[in-house]
Amino acid sequence: MRVKRKVGQLSFRFQLEASLQGDVVLLEIERIGALNQRNLLADVNAWIRLLADANHADALLTCLTQGVRQLTGHERVMVCAFDAEGHGAVVSEDACRGVRSLLGMRFPNSDFPPEVRKRFDALPLRYVPDIQAPYVPIMQGSEPVDQEVRHDAGGLRGLSSRQRRYLQRMGVESILNMAIQGDSGVWGLLVAQSGRPHHVAPEIRDAAMGLVQMATQRLFLLKARAEARYRQQVQDSRDLLASHHAGLLTPADLLVRHGDDWQALFRASGVALVSPGVQETRGKVPSHHQLTLFRERLESAQQHGGPWYTASVSEEDLTHDLDLGDACGVLAVPMLTADKTRRWLILFRAELRQSHTWAGMPETGMLVVEPAGSSSLLERHQVWREEVRGRSEEWERIERLAAMDLAEDLAVMESAEEISHLNARLQRKSEHLREANKRLVELAHRDSLTGVANRYRIEQLMEEELAAAERYRRPLSVLLLDVDHFKQINDTLGHDVGDQALIALAEELTRTLRSCDYVGRWGGEEFIVLATSSDQVAGEGLARRLRERVEALEVPGLSQGITISIGVASWRKGDSRKGLVQRADEAMYQAKSAGRNRVQLAT
Structure with a gap:
C-alpha cells in the first residue's frame, strides 16, 4: 500500500508493507522517491511480451534474469531451482561484464533450510539494499508487546547474523530474492546480488516481482504442455497395441x-x-x-x-x-x-555421469572459504566438485x-x-473354459485396483455413447477428474494409503452416479465419468455433487481426506472421442491452475 503525507510545503510518498508475527502486526515504512512511471511501464510491457513468446523453459528463464537485471540494475541475477532433497542449483543467470559466472553452481540444502523456504510462502519478496547497515529500531505502539519481534521477519527487515556472515563470505553487499512458487511450495528463487550497497525503488521491485509471477505461470504452462505431449505419445503407443x-x-x-x-x-x-x-x-x-x-x-x-x-x-x-x-x-x-x-x-x-560444482559441502553444513584477502565472489565462496557416478x-x-x-x-x-x-x-471342458473367459473379460474391462471400468472399456463405452448422441441428438457430458496432491499422499504415507484413497474414491463415485452413467479409471489418479442424456447444465450439476461428496469422504489412513478437480465437456455435433476428452482435460487443468478442488466447464 502507498500513502502520501504532506509536511509544510513538501509532499512525501511512502510504501507500507505489513506482516504478521503471532499476535503482532509488523508494519514496514519505506520512502518512495521520484520515478519515471511511463518509462518503467514501457520496459515492463516489453519484457512481458518477450516472456510470453518464450517456448522453452531455458529461454524463458534467460529472458527473466535479463529482464530483472535490466530493471533493478544488480550486478548479477540468477534463478536457483530446488531439487527433491532441497539442494539448490543455478539454472539461469545474467551478470555484468567482468562478473564471473555461477551458472551450474549447486548450493547444499543447509543454505536453504525448510523454515527459510517456508517463509517465502508468506513473504515471496526479500530485499536488503545494504547488509552492513544497522537494524532500523522497531517502534512499538501504545500497547506493550509481550512477544519477541524478529528483525528478519519482514520483506525489508535486516538479516540474521548467520545470513549476514554467509553473504559476507560470498562478497555480497545487496540482495533481492523473489520466490518462484510451484504446486507444492517454493520451486526456486530468483536471486539478485551486488557486491556493493544497491537501492531498488519499491515500484521497480513490484515490477520485477510481476515479471517473476508472469514467468512462473509461463514456466508451469510449458511444463504442462510437455507432459501433454508425452501423454499423447504414450496414448499413441497404447492405441498401436490395441490394434x-x-x-x-x-x-x-x-x-x-x-x-x-x-x-x-x-x-x-x-x-x-x-x-x-x-x-x-x-x-x-x-x-x-x-x-x-x-x-x-x-x-x-x-x-x-x-x-x-x-x-x-x-x-x-x-x-x-x-x-x-x-x-x-x-x-x-x-x-x-x-x-x-x-x-x-x-x-x-x-x-x-554428472559433475556437480558445489558452493560448500553437502550434508556437512560447511561453507568452504579462502583467506580474507580474496575479493571476487567465486574466490570468497570456494567450490567443491562432486563427480556423480552410479x-x-x-x-x-x-x-x-x-x-x-x-x-x-x-x-x-x-x-x-x-x-x-x-x-x-479345452474345447470339451466348457466349465473351465467359461471360467477362463470370465477372468479375461473381467481383466479386459475392469481396473484391477478399484473395480471400475478400465481405460480400454471406458473408451469403448464412449464410442458407443458418441454414436448414439450423433444419431439421436442425445446430450452427453464427459467429466474428467484428478485427485489433488495425490503424489504427496504416496510420497509421505506410502502406496498402500494411496491405493486405499483411489478405492474409496471409486466407490463414492459409483454410489453417486445414476445407473445409466459410467465411471472408469483413466490412468493413475485420473477418473472419467460418462453422464448420458446430460447437457452442460446437468453435467456441471453432477460434477459439483461429486466434488462435494468426495470432499466429505473419509479415507482410511488419511486425516484430512481428499479433494478432486473436475473438467466438464459437453458433446457438440462432430465431436470425436479424443476431441471431447481433450476439452475436458484442458478444463481440468484450468481447475487445478485456479486453486484445485473445483469444477471448470470446457469452452
Missing part, C-alpha cells in the same frame, strides 16, 4: 515389434518381460540368472500393485549385490495375467504412470493370447 488385439500376438512378438519404441519413450537402455521360467528382452539387459534373482526379490518385497523404481541400484537393499550390467536405474511394474501369476515389465537405464536419470512420475498403463495393456493382450491357446486345448 493388435485381434492378432493375439505374444509378448515376445510385441517386444520385437515395439521394444525399440518403448526404449525411446522411456529413455531406457533395455526392456525385459520376465515371469517364472520365461524372459523376453530387448536392448542392454542383465543376464538370465540375474534377471531371475531380481524377479524373485521383487515378488517377495513388492506385494502391492505399484511400481518399484530407483535411479541407483547400488544404493538399494533389493539390488545392491546384483550384477545388473550397465544399468544404474530400474523401473519394474507388475502385470497380473489371466492365470493370476505375476509377470514383470522391467525398464533399465544406463549411468548418467546413477541414472530419475524416473519422473509421468513416466511411472505411463509404464503402469503399458503393463496393463500387455497383461490384457497376454491374457487374450493365453485364453486363445486354452480354448484350443
Whole structure:
C-alpha cells in the first residue's frame, strides 16, 4: 500500500508493507522517491511480451534474469531451482561484464533450510539494499508487546547474523530474492546480488516481482504442455497395441515389434518381460540368472500393485549385490495375467555421469572459504566438485504412470493370447473354459485396483455413447477428474494409503452416479465419468455433487481426506472421442491452475 503525507510545503510518498508475527502486526515504512512511471511501464510491457513468446523453459528463464537485471540494475541475477532433497542449483543467470559466472553452481540444502523456504510462502519478496547497515529500531505502539519481534521477519527487515556472515563470505553487499512458487511450495528463487550497497525503488521491485509471477505461470504452462505431449505419445503407443488385439500376438512378438519404441519413450537402455521360467528382452539387459534373482526379490518385497523404481541400484537393499550390467536405474511394474501369476515389465537405464560444482559441502553444513584477502565472489565462496557416478536419470512420475498403463495393456493382450491357446486345448471342458473367459473379460474391462471400468472399456463405452448422441441428438457430458496432491499422499504415507484413497474414491463415485452413467479409471489418479442424456447444465450439476461428496469422504489412513478437480465437456455435433476428452482435460487443468478442488466447464 502507498500513502502520501504532506509536511509544510513538501509532499512525501511512502510504501507500507505489513506482516504478521503471532499476535503482532509488523508494519514496514519505506520512502518512495521520484520515478519515471511511463518509462518503467514501457520496459515492463516489453519484457512481458518477450516472456510470453518464450517456448522453452531455458529461454524463458534467460529472458527473466535479463529482464530483472535490466530493471533493478544488480550486478548479477540468477534463478536457483530446488531439487527433491532441497539442494539448490543455478539454472539461469545474467551478470555484468567482468562478473564471473555461477551458472551450474549447486548450493547444499543447509543454505536453504525448510523454515527459510517456508517463509517465502508468506513473504515471496526479500530485499536488503545494504547488509552492513544497522537494524532500523522497531517502534512499538501504545500497547506493550509481550512477544519477541524478529528483525528478519519482514520483506525489508535486516538479516540474521548467520545470513549476514554467509553473504559476507560470498562478497555480497545487496540482495533481492523473489520466490518462484510451484504446486507444492517454493520451486526456486530468483536471486539478485551486488557486491556493493544497491537501492531498488519499491515500484521497480513490484515490477520485477510481476515479471517473476508472469514467468512462473509461463514456466508451469510449458511444463504442462510437455507432459501433454508425452501423454499423447504414450496414448499413441497404447492405441498401436490395441490394434493388435485381434492378432493375439505374444509378448515376445510385441517386444520385437515395439521394444525399440518403448526404449525411446522411456529413455531406457533395455526392456525385459520376465515371469517364472520365461524372459523376453530387448536392448542392454542383465543376464538370465540375474534377471531371475531380481524377479524373485521383487515378488517377495513388492506385494502391492505399484511400481518399484530407483535411479541407483547400488544404493538399494533389493539390488545392491546384483550384477545388473550397465544399468544404474530400474523401473519394474507388475502385470497380473489371466492365470493370476505375476509377470514383470522391467525398464533399465544406463549411468548418467554428472559433475556437480558445489558452493560448500553437502550434508556437512560447511561453507568452504579462502583467506580474507580474496575479493571476487567465486574466490570468497570456494567450490567443491562432486563427480556423480552410479546413477541414472530419475524416473519422473509421468513416466511411472505411463509404464503402469503399458503393463496393463500387455497383461490384457497376454491374457487374450493365453485364453486363445486354452480354448484350443479345452474345447470339451466348457466349465473351465467359461471360467477362463470370465477372468479375461473381467481383466479386459475392469481396473484391477478399484473395480471400475478400465481405460480400454471406458473408451469403448464412449464410442458407443458418441454414436448414439450423433444419431439421436442425445446430450452427453464427459467429466474428467484428478485427485489433488495425490503424489504427496504416496510420497509421505506410502502406496498402500494411496491405493486405499483411489478405492474409496471409486466407490463414492459409483454410489453417486445414476445407473445409466459410467465411471472408469483413466490412468493413475485420473477418473472419467460418462453422464448420458446430460447437457452442460446437468453435467456441471453432477460434477459439483461429486466434488462435494468426495470432499466429505473419509479415507482410511488419511486425516484430512481428499479433494478432486473436475473438467466438464459437453458433446457438440462432430465431436470425436479424443476431441471431447481433450476439452475436458484442458478444463481440468484450468481447475487445478485456479486453486484445485473445483469444477471448470470446457469452452
